[in-house]
Amino acid sequence: MGTAPLHLIEKSIVTQRFMDCDVAVKVAIHFGRDEVNRLFKEIEAMKKIGYHENVMCMLGWALPEETPCLVYDIAEMSVLSFVSDFREKPDDQVLCKKFLSILWQVTRGMQYIASKGIIHRSLSARNILLFGPTVAKISYFTNCCFCSSENSIVKDSTVQKLSAKSMALECLTEKIFSVKSDIWAFGILAYEMFTFGKAPYEAINDDEILEFLNQGNRLERPSNVNGQLYEIMMGCWNADPDSRPTFKALEKTFFEIVEVQNELYGYVQSNIYSI
Known part of the structure; x- marks a missing residue:
């Protein structure tokens, strides 16, 4: 009231x-x-x-x-629920353009979060919420931590409430978190979306993840992901945190991808700021 x-x-x-x-x-x-x-x-x-x-x-x-x-505010649904609805639909009914729009919006939100000295640590499809037909918002800051600047790292041993399958290599080995570990999770988010909510590393137990990643293995390329998008995802999963892209760079990349889709670009621009 x-x-x-x-x-x-x-x-x-x-x-x-x-x-x-x-x-x-x-x-x-x-x-x-x-x-x-x-x-x-x-x-x-x-x-x-x-x-x-x-x-x-x-x-x-x-x-x-x-x-x-x-x-x-009240959301309509999570991105996980949204993409899961496409599991049984034919390829021509999958809204890949909207998927890309959601990822672009997440890069915008994460860039802003990082500028506030906040490391999210729980970025995933279930924690991105949808409002109306076009607007995506990052939620769930219960597991976040704070850093002194956008380029700082935080060492935190209290990781029992975090998902090992979304964690970067340095989180698993040294309990180190940074904006770059959120970048890794962003790549996992993209995988979740384009596999329609499939759990990452489905056949691997949590205690086997570290060995799997240390051997240079990464998640496979989803069938509906082109070479450009998979290259972005693989860049997010670089073993060297400094070699991963920034959210600012990712925002630019996804903006350009979305802009190429002229129909979607007009759709996003005309709606996202009308809320």
């Missing part, structure tokens, strides 16, 4: 719709200290982020009975 705190802070045209509106409320399922602390970390991250059109921004938060409740 009333005006969301986010709009009171941002005072922009795009946030003025967050008044007297339906919302989603995120609360801890179990009220242990660890889960509550993680929610407070998410609140801290969302305060840093403020508003970006490709990030799931917190509208406000409350603390009834000392239990943090985070308030968000």
